[in-house]
Ligand SMILES: Nc1ncnc2c1ncn2[C@@H]1O[C@H](COP(=O)(O)OP(=O)(O)O)[C@@H](O)[C@H]1O
């Protein structure tokens with residue numbers, strides 16, 4: 256900013272004169288001291304205060320200050336702090352009355368010792384150590400949560416779990432009926448895609464009918480479960496994290512605790528139940544929609560007889576695949592509900608915290624779904640189904 | 641917070657004048673026919689029972705909610721009849737302390753206070769930081785610059801909210817139940833702070849409160865919103881209202897129902 260762009264004539268600019276007189280340092284201030292005009296350079300004041308011998312007293316002469324606001328106060332405050340360091344006595348009587356009393360007020364409550372944070376750059380080893388501690392703390396927290404949830408499930412089995420039954424119905428509705436449109440669309444499209452990819456290869460051998468096998472096995476064994484799992488992670492898992500996170504921010508979870516409710520039983524358990532019950536149903540529905548997608552390609556593009564397509568699907572897909580799919584989706588239901596609730600319960604008390612909880616709930620659930628799929632697939636291979 | 645030794649503004653022009661104000665949510669009229677004047681340097685109290693529309697009146701005064709009818713006149717002109725740019729200029733001179741503090745939870749206290757400064761001034765980050773420390777020191781929170789709102793107590797949040805309201809050195813400060821949720825000692829200190837700021841800044845304060853102690857200690861002007869008649873029943877110095885009023889609701893309110 257140059258002087259010519261200032262809205263004030265130079266005569267109005269804040270000016271500082273330093274007068275030294277027999278141990279007395281006088282700061283003569285004139286002009287307008289406001290946020291819209293840059294302050295004068297404070298360095299000469301520092302030098303004058305640091306001179307040897309140091310001045311005995313510091314005086315202000317602000318009779319020429321025509322207007323001021325809190326920027327003026329920050330300047331005076333900085334000067335007073337310097338004077339304090341040099342043990343120079345300060346005399347505020349020359350300041351405007353309001354300014355002097357505000358400066359008094361600002362120094363009335365002393366700065367709390369140890370309150371100020373130091374933002375320093377920690378050395379590499381310390382940061383790695385902190386990271387290690389954070390990871391181990393996260394593992395402990397996770398086991399804590401899983402333990403809590405297990406206890407809550409045991410309480411449920413003994414019929415002692417406390418939560419709102421009416422809330423459970425609403426949660427089940429949200430996790431099933433409300434998810435149907437998106438599940439329909441996505442599984443239908445996945446079925447179509449699988450059929451297309453298969454059709455190109457199989458029609459080279461004249462084996463189009465095996466499209467029904469590919470689509471059937473892929474959908475029923477894993478794809479139906481994975482697609483519903485991922486949809487529910489984005490839809491419901493994220494919603495759980497945001498709901499519980501907001502409750503954490505509003506101290507609603509603390510309120511539950513003080514009433515003697517276990518938040519795990521009251522909030523986490525119904526969400527787990529809802530997802531564990533509804534995910535397999537959604538998965539069966541997704542299987543059927545996927546097969547319908549394959550059926551559309553088979554009948555309308557490959558001109559397979561509709562009845563033949565369906566009977567071939569029925570005959571060539573072993574029933575074991577269906578059960579494997581259900582195992583997948585039940586496990587996914589547990590994982591998505593746990594990830595959403597865990598992130599929500601551990602949410603930081605701020606708007607930012609809720610956002611982070613939601614994001615990490617989705618990331619965690621999708622990661623968990625993929626890892627669980629790998630484990631189940633390997634396990635199925637070992638036992639040979 | 642602006643002082644001028646060569647004040648050119650005519651001193652006795654009121655800070656805010658409210659004329660025939662009616663407020664409503666949809667068809668549901670909250671308060672009608674409000675008329676009162678807030679003078680410069682006043683600590684003006686908005687009194688009334690819970691749910692009578694005090695917060696709503698505050699929202700109307702600071703431009704967050706449009707009135708159903710009537711005018712709000714600041715020194716620069718009518719708030720709701722001005723173009724948006726002019727309304728911004730008027731509102732730039734006001735600061736608000738919300739009922740819940742409403743600090744931005746993802747920012748430290750210094751960042752909370754610095755936000756309006758970095759938006760509306762061309763100060764350097766270091767100067768903004770110094771201004772933020774000054775405001776925090778004024779409300780007794782020196783040294784808490786780098787704390788997040790979730791790390792300080794409710795009363796401290798209130799005071800930090802006050803520091804943020806003062807960020808732009810406003811002429812008029814609006815407080816919504818500043819002492820709600822504070823212990824009596826903190827509430828008393830807040831009252832003293834308000835008086836001290838009023839004297840040193842020559843700022844005007846509009847305070848919603850139903851703390852009788854505060855009302856009599858700091859208020860020199862007030863309006864009483866009567867929840868039964870859905871309009872104001874009196875306006876003036878609360879001590880004189882107590883001495884002279886004939887309105888049973890107001891008497892009831894000012895004597896805590898003991899008369
Ligand atoms: N957003 C809103 N929509 C409809 N009615 C509201 C809304 N906010 C407040 N009200 C109603 O307006 C009335 C006054 O509310 P408020 O101004 O918050 O009262 P208080 O005096 O306690 O601050 C209450 O009856 C409340 O129900």
Ligand SMILES: [Mg+2]
Nearest residue numbers: 694695696739
């Ligand atoms: Mg209110």
